[in-house]
Amino acid sequence: MKTVRVQPQVDMELCRGCKNCQMVCPVYAIEVARVDGKPQVNINFDVCVGCWNCEQRCPDHAISMVPCEPFDLATDVSRFDYDEIRALCRKAHFHPKQIVCYCTATRAEELAAAILDGASDPAQLVRATGAGSGCGIECNQPILRFLEAAGKTFERPKQSYQWYGRTATVWDVSDKVKKEHPGFRFDNDRELLDSVVDAPVHDLKS
Ligand code: SF4
Ligand code: SF4
Structure with missing residues (x-):
């Protein structure tokens, strides 16, 4: 927000x-x-x-x-079914309470709620949550990951440097690359990050 x-x-x-x-x-x-x-x-x-x-x-x-x-700029998370929010966060590989924009302290659950509310491109997500309205660095990839997880495709205007594409994450690394670079231990990283994504959700107000 x-x-x-x-x-x-x-x-x-x-x-x-x-x-x-x-x-x-x-x-x-x-x-x-x-x-x-x-x-x-x-x-x-x-x-x-x-x-x-x-x-x-x-x-x-x-x-x-x-x-x-x-x-x-805000979306009220409590208006939406939390199971649906959780499912979308999981698909995008984020814990719902994870901060995805440090400038505005927007959490992953708010991006998910904004998509459930109809946001379907990055500009709409920025307007709906405030994420991306600060430095635009850390939040760029979470916004693109959420839209991809929700199956939203969009075209950015030609005359724009913004929203140029999602970078690969540990969940995208192919078996071929893993085999070629065993020292990177991609599966260990993935296991650790999956455990963060699946950690219980605590009510931060209590
Ligand atoms: S770049 Fe300028 S016009 Fe665009 S949202 Fe930021 S302040 Fe507004
Ligand atoms: S068009 Fe260029 S010079 Fe004019 S306001 Fe925009 S950035 Fe500044």
Whole structure:
């Protein structure tokens, strides 16, 4: 869960229309166009999650973050059947209480709940949980793993660096690779991680 308190503002006197901001936005909220040879930056504030990526990556310091009416990005896990949440977490190889986004402290169970609530691509998951609205590093793979586990396929816009693909995990290593590299002990790692995924769920409030 995250509370958004700021959104970007662009100084068009400084903008050169490089499209960096568009490429790094995790929810595709920015579109950079040229009108009569001049750059135009359009921001969809209904979609923007105030992640600062555009502000940080603008080479001309044309973007600043300004206060907005605060709003929350969150999905209430208690609205969903916990067995279904647990099953989806297991399929994605996460314990439900595992933190999947350190910037927002979002847990795996909230990503699962958001998918059960209808989120079907990364941008929708970011909007529904806040995960991915911070640094966008650690949460990137959990978000993609959850969507894959739920059987969701999606296309990202061409003009985007975001959500480029899931990396392999220990659950993907083939028998051939295991045989060729016995010293890596993939099966031992997998056994240990499976035991974490299957550990009992404790109510953190009690
Ligand atoms: S990154 Fe900065 S200079 Fe480039 S298009 Fe966006 S606002 Fe303009
Ligand atoms: S979501 Fe992030 S990158 Fe996209 S417009 Fe908002 S602050 Fe900029």
